[in-house]
Amino acid sequence: MEKIIQDLSGIEVSSMDLDAAISFQPFINRLRDRIRNEQTAKKTLYEQVLATYETYNLSQEGIPLTDIDKYEALLDLMYACLSPAMTNERELAWAMNMPFQPIIFYGTTLFYELMRNRRDDHDIYVTTKNADDYQHNRLKSLYSFVLQKLYNFQAPTQLPDVHAGINLATGLLQYYAMQINMDYIEVTAKGPLPELDFSELYMRMSEGEGYDILLEMLPLSLFKIRGICILNLTDVTAEKAIDNIERIRLNRTPDKEEENYRYVIKSLKTLVKNNQIEFDLFPFVRVNNEPVYGYVNGGTGILSEVWGEGRVSPEEFRRQAKGYFSNPNFFFSPDIFSEKQQQQDHLDHFRKLGVRSLALMPVFHNRTPVGVLAIHTWENASFDEKVIVLLQPAMAAIGRLLQIYIDEFNYEIEGIIKEKFTSIQPAVQWKFNEVAWQYLHDKKRHLADNEFNIHFDNVYPLYGAVDIRNSTIERNKAIVADLDAHLSLLGGTLNTLQERYPSSLLEEMIYKCCKWQEILGSDQLYANDEDKLNGFLRKETTPFLSHLAVRHPESKPLVDEYLKVLETFNNSTTGEKYSLEVSMQLINEAVNEYFEIEKIQLQSLYPCYFEKFRTDGVEYDAYIGQSIAPQHPFDHFHLKNLRLWQLSSMAAIARITHALLPNMPKVLHTTQLIFVHNHTIDISFRADERRFDVEGAYNIRYQMIKKRIDKVRVKDTEERLTQPDKIVLIYFDEKDVDDYLPFIEYLQEKDTLCRDLEYLLLEDLQGLSGLKALRVGVVYESSLND
Structure with missing residues (x-):
């Protein structure tokens, strides 16, 4: 005392x-x-x-x-x-x-x-x-x-x-x-x-x-x-260590994974009363019920070293993980270098990492395996089975912690899907939440099922399209060029073989080859002709030439050279069509990346719905109005902000795609189009297409107009309205563009747009007349420097 x-x-x-x-x-x-x-x-x-x-x-x-x-x-x-x-x-x-x-x-x-x-x-x-x-x-x-x-x-x-x-x-x-x-x-x-x-x-x-x-x-x-x-x-060391794991589970934040797990490991060391014992947590995450790699190390990271993507392929990991978790076994060895353990090959990599004592404990939550806890020491220390006993009170808490990680992983996957692949965006998420809750409420009370009805009334639509100029024509020209080049090579090969090994079958194939070249030269290649020609190349000529190379071994080098070119052609990694696809991909990736960044900025102006979709270029629909954001008072200046963004973004995209020209294997230009609709419409969510669409006869007309104006011509001319280096705004009434005219003047003063604004009348389309347009050029950096 x-x-x-x-x-x-x-x-x-x-x-x-x-x-x-x-x-x-x-x-x-x-x-x-x-x-x-x-x-x-x-x-x-x-x-x-x-x-x-x-x-x-x-x-x-x-x-x-x-x-x-x-x-x-x-x-x-x-x-x-x-x-x-x-x-x-x-x-x-x-x-x-x-x-x-x-x-x-x-x-x-x-x-x-x-x-x-x-x-x-x-x-x-x-x-x-x-x-x-x-x-x-x-x-x-x-x-x-x-x-x-x-x-x-x-x-x-x-x-x-x-x-x-x-x-x-x-x-x-x-x-x-x-x-x-x-x-x-x-x-x-x-x-x-x-x-x-x-x-x-x-x-x-x-x-x-x-x-x-x-x-x-x-x-x-x-x-x-x-x-x-x-x-x-x-x-109360044991109780506090376990309480700490529970506290981390309840108070954890996903952006502090490393710090969270550091405290967990510290708690486990405290629980076993040994600072030389190391721990590693390996959560068991699945995608489509198949095991996949996690991406957080919960401790020393030895399990990621042994089972992770740096050493094991996704297929092998999936096979091993499914095998282990179908029958999760406990493993313990006080010394994996002992003579008894040397024969176990699965321990080789642990030995290479310098592990001495090792225990692998499957972790469960609600009787379902959720991961593995590794307890180990390095070469200068060891532990016995008493340590495992000390850990038992914490296993349930560890299981709950790993389940939280798995849940967060799944939520993250769902969030990416929601953001990237569906139309449920943050601006309208609240409406889906309300409808989902009502559906759940009715289901729990065994009430009659009601159809999902998600709609927004009186919203202003904004539509824009960035199109690759003459993409269809350029694609057809590229296909014809590639096919013609290939037929020329085939014709040369067949003629050489005919000279050395004359046959009626070779003569027929030479004839078909010439006929196909005539069709390509006449610009009369129809939609199904490409399939027929490819069938001729792959199903007729290729088997015959392979057979010929077997019968006449001295012809094999010539045949192999042709087949090598054919394989490259089939894989679409060379030729005019490949160059075209690379150029189109450059443009679309740049435009998509721009819109991905801008759609976040748009929400700071006012919560709005923004959806883009791919064609040969990129189009988008945007909707703004009070019904989309009931908690935010809507004013006309919010719409004007969005319209200014429309003009500015189209100019920015024109500059971005113009700057890509030196990097394009096939030179392509873009056109920029805005359709101005100065009246509100109603939209509703279509569950079958997982996107919003217009409602009512009047509103459907708006959708119809959008689909018909991309190739409209200037009235009484053969000139296409959309032109490279230009932005066009299509409208019906002069009042429709009142908001845009000051913005055009503002962007001209900033040397973003040229001072070449045109007022144009457009040709009548089926069911449409009285269309008008503004067309204005975009100023590029190179012209400013000049």
């Missing part, structure tokens, strides 16, 4: 105006009660202890802290009576302190050691208290005691304080709950006690309030407190 006066607070706290002192009298009174009622052999012990206390003629007014060392024998006797009889003092964290003061003066060696080695920093398990917190907790403890003793009122229960101490043997933290025993403290009032409203007091104290009010109603100077407080520290 140690008799050292020590302040436990660790911080400077203000003193309380409290008449409190050390006294043995409450303990003596308790001894007398026990002697009267005790029937066992303890009665003799208590009588001897009481006799010793009575020889000291103790003062009723208390003992000064500075004189406590004079009463060492009495302190020893009190410890003997209150501690478990057969417990070693080195195993018990027990101490005495002054009533409601953070000062101990007598205790076990273990208690003092823990206090000397404790941590007061912001460890994840322990909430650090400042001076105000400490003072508030003292008041809570004091008034709870006073109210219970003098008013028989039970205040809301306080959780015990948790203290962290360094284990000198392992260097790891250990955690102890402080239990405070006030059975040997007495309080008396120095005057009349005021009446209290206990119903209101309990409510306020439950909320952590009320103690400051009690300072006024029940001032501390009203009380006299005497006795000794008993402190017990209970090891």
Whole structure:
């Protein structure tokens, strides 16, 4: 035992105006009660202890802290009576302190050691208290005691304080709950006690309030407190380590994966009380119910090293993971380098990484495997099966943590699908949430199923199209050029073979080859002609030439050279068509990337729905209006902002695609078109197509116009309205473009658009007449530099 006066607070706290002192009298009174009622052999012990206390003629007014060392024998006797009889003092964290003061003066060696080695920093398990917190907790403890003793009122229960101490043997933290025993403290009032409203007091104290009010109603100077407080520290390291894993699960944020797992590993090391044991968590994630790689290391990362994509192909990982999780087995070896383990090939890579002791524990959640926990040491350390036993209480918490990771992985996949492949965008998500909830509500109440009805009324539509000029013509020309080149090679090959190995079949094939060349040269290649020609090349000539090479081995080099060219042609990695596809892909990727970035910026102007889709170029539909964002007041200037963006974005895209020209194997130009519809329409979500479409006869006409105007001509001419290096705006009424004209002038002043604005009338289309257009050129950086 140690008799050292020590302040436990660790911080400077203000003193309380409290008449409190050390006294043995409450303990003596308790001894007398026990002697009267005790029937066992303890009665003799208590009588001897009481006799010793009575020889000291103790003062009723208390003992000064500075004189406590004079009463060492009495302190020893009190410890003997209150501690478990057969417990070693080195195993018990027990101490005495002054009533409601953070000062101990007598205790076990273990208690003092823990206090000397404790941590007061912001460890994840322990909430650090400042001076105000400490003072508030003292008041809570004091008034709870006073109210219970003098008013028989039970205040809301306080959780015990948790203290962290360094284990000198392992260097790891250990955690102890402080239990405070006030059975040997007495309080008396120095005057009349005021009446209290206990119903209101309990409510306020439950909320952590009320103690400051009690300072006024029940001032501390009203009380006299005497006795000794008993402190017990209970090891709660295991409970705190598991609580920490649960806390991380509940409070984790996906963007702090590494930090989250670092705390989990720290907790597991604390649980097994060994800093040399390492851990790794490997969650079991699936896509379409097939195992796939995860992308977060939960510890040392050895399982990712052994099973990850750097070493195992996706197919092999899938096979191994399905095999393991169909029958998940526990594995443990204290030394994987031992002669017994050397024969197990699956441990080879663990050995290469320097692992010595290894345990692989399948982790479950609701009886479903969710991952693997690896426990291991490096070559200079080892562990035995006792460590596995220590981990068992944490396995359920680890399972719940891995399930959260799996859920987040699945949500992330769903989010990507929702963003990239469906029409459910953030601006309209709220409407889908409402309808989904109503559907779920009706289903749970067994009500009749209602069709999903998601619609937005009175929204302004905005349509734009970036088209690759003459893409169909250019594609046909490229196909003809490639086929003609191939037929020329085939014809040359067949003629050479006919000279060396004349046959009627070769002569017929030469004839067909010439006829196909005539068709290509006449520009009369119909839609199904390409398939017929490819059939001739692959199903007639190729088998025959292969047969000929077998019959006449000396012809094989010539035939092989032709077949090699044919294979390249079939794989579409050379030729005019390939060059065209590469150029088109360059344009579409650049335009798509631009719109992907811009659609995020659009939401900052006003929540709107924006959907783009691929044709030979890229088209988009945008809808804006009050019904899409009921919480955001809609004004006409929001629509004007979007229209300015339309013009600016089309100019930007024209510049982007123009800058790509030097990189294109086949030079292609883009045209930019905007259709102006100055009236609101209604749209609804079509579940079958997973996209929004217009509603009603009038609104359908808007959709019909969009599909017919891409190749419209200027009235009384053969000139196509859309032209490279130009932006066109198609409209019906002069008022429709009132918003756009100032924007055009503004962009001309900024040298974004040319000063060549044209007002044009357009040809009548089927069911459409009176169309008009504005056409204006785009200024490129090169022309500015000139």
